[in-house]
Amino acid sequence: MNEQRYRAIIGWFHAHPAAKGLLYLISRGAVAAVYLLYGCLLLWLAVWHRPLFPPAVLVPAAAFWAGSALRTYLNRPRPYTALGYQPLFPKKEKGRSMPSRHCFSAAAIAVVAFYGSVPLGSVLVVLAVLIAVSRVITGVHYISDVLAGLAFGGGFALVGWQLYWLAVAALVG
Secondary structure, eight states: OOHHHHHHHHHHHHHOHHHHHHHHHHHHHHHHHHHHHHHHHHHHHHHHOGGGHHHHHHHHHHHHHHHHHHHHHHOOOOHHHHHTOOOSSOOOOOSOOSSOHHHHHHHHHHHHHHHHOHHHHHHHHHHHHHHHHHHHHTTSSOHHHHHHHHHHHHHHHHHHHHHHHHHHHHHHO
16 A cells, blocks of 8 residues: 555544544454453363463464564564554554564464364454454555565464474474
8 A cells, every 4th residue: 555545544534433443442352352362272272182282372472483583674664654644543663564463473373273273263363364454454564564474473373383293293202
């Protein structure tokens, strides 16, 4: 998107306070729901499916660490910094836009959740997409930032999960 599109979208939400409030709730609520559901998943795995608990913790944590390091390395400017506008909801950070941390975290958690519960994984995928859309609409990420975040988090979790079990198999013997 370009500056005019971002300004038009943000202007529309400023002119429609109810829609802006709903977007805020969706934006914050989807993130909160991902972490709440992830916590419930971890609790469920810890009690009833103990072998799945360690990779369910380690894989998203490793994705978070690796994605955060990649963001710092790339240090892509935020669209509101590069294009000179104010995002819909104030944000101070100037760089580290790609990949979106919200998106890669949600995607990694969603992929890991599929190994424990397909329905929960499906719900988390929907929430990850809502997060991605809201990050673009609010003007804090480019579309490429959120797509890269979803791809990075999902891909990292798929590979990380498999590597975990290969390592366990090698250790057990």
